Amino acid sequence: MSDSNTTDFTNPSAFILLGIPGLEAAHMWISIPFCTMYAIAILGNFTILFIVKREPSLHGxxxxxxxxxxxxxxxxxxxxxxxxLSIFWFNSREISFSACLTQMYVVHSLSGMESGILVAMAFDRYVAxxxxxxHSAIxxxxxVAKIGLAVVMRSGILALPYPFLARRWPYCRTNIIPHFYCQHISVVKLACADIRISSYYGLFDLLSVIGMDVFFIAVSYTQILRAIFHLPTKDARLKTFGTCISHLCAISALYVPDLFSFLMLRFGHNVPLYVLILITGVYHFVPxxxxxxxxxVRTKQIRGRLIQLFTHKET
Structure with missing residues (x-):
């Protein structure tokens, strides 16, 4: 690393992202699963949007x-x-100060938004x-539009302090971020100031949002399970519970990596840095x-529409 990146300065115009420190030689190989996951995420989520838009029976x-x-x-x-991927493939490590804070805000606001959406889906299952x-009257x-707006506003407002506080700190030691994106704690640790406010707010945001959302989901499923157990036959109970499987899997896909990442970052002091960074990647890329x-796979209407689309293409 050049000395210019470690000399004293105040509020750099750009940061340098290292990717995954300690695994630089393997960046090209690591990029393969990252690129594959991105392609699957893009294709899969666009397919969901396309099918729901095209199929009137899914307009619910x-x-x-x-x-x-x-x-x-x-x-x-x-x-x-x-x-x-640009870091892994082209060694394009520089990111402007504003772009870094924007990325930080987007990541935190979307994390909260996804959690809020899962709560909304739990409420839908409860009513159904x-x-x-x-159901249709409630x-x-x-x-639905008001719930969606509330979820977006909550996550957007609660994520605002992250870049706001990060912008306030003076950065006079280094502009090198040992990560592949502008993770909040990795950025503010570079500041030559007391960053406890940023650290405490991050912990408060995580525990309050995730804690509140998990509580509401748990309450919804407590009521759902009570209703299911009151059904007269085993087949009816299994069929009704089967409508919740997709949502429960989605909850696990979001919260399990999130919890694991949180525990490792807070208590995994003896864990190598590259392991912590890879765990963060799992949290952001896997859901x-x-x-x-x-x-x-689990939703009959979507699966049927997918099969129909591929069947028509083959014929």
Whole structure:
């Protein structure tokens, strides 16, 4: 590294992303699964959007929320993976200060948005199973739009302090970020100031948003399970619970890597840096890949429409 990157300066015009420190020699090989996941995420989520748009029978609350999830997955992937691949392929490590803060904001706002969408989908499952006759009356298009707007506004507002606080700190030691994207804590650690406010806010945001969302999802599924256990036959119970499997898989795809990443970053002090960074990559890259696969395989209407599309192309 050149000395210019480590000399004293204030508020750099650009940062340098290292990619995955310690695995520079393997960047080209690591790019293969990253690129594959990005291609699957783009293709899968666009397919979901295309099918829902083209199929009138899918114009309902659950599929509107699914489209919101697909859009957030697309933006999340595009906000991080192309820059990561440019680092791996072309050694294009520089990112402007403003672009770095923008990427930080987008990642945090979309993370909160995806969690909020899963809560909305849990509410849809609760109404569909516990109040089936009133489902269309409760979840009207107007209500769905308001829920979607509330999810977007909540995540957008709660993510604002991240770049705002990061912009306030003086950066006078280095502009080298040991990561493949502008992760909040990796950026503010470069500041020559007391960054406890940023650190505490990040912890508060994570615990409050995820904690609140997990609580609402748990309450919804408690009521759902109670309703299912009151059904008269085993077949009816299994069939009703089967309508929740896709949503439960989507929840696991988002929260399990998130929890694992959080625990490793907070308590994995003896874990090599490249392992922590790869775990972060799993959290950001895997959900956008798994969500369209889960809903494509598990949702009968989407699976049927997919088969129909491919059958027509073959004939």
């Amino acid at each position: 609350p659950m599929y509107y929320f699914l489209c919101m999830l697909a859009v957030s997955d697309l933006v999340m992937s595009t906000a991080t993976i192309p820059k990561t 199973i516990c109040h089936p006759l009133r 979840l009207t298009n107007s209500v 956008p890949v798994l969500h369209p696969i889960i809903y494509g």
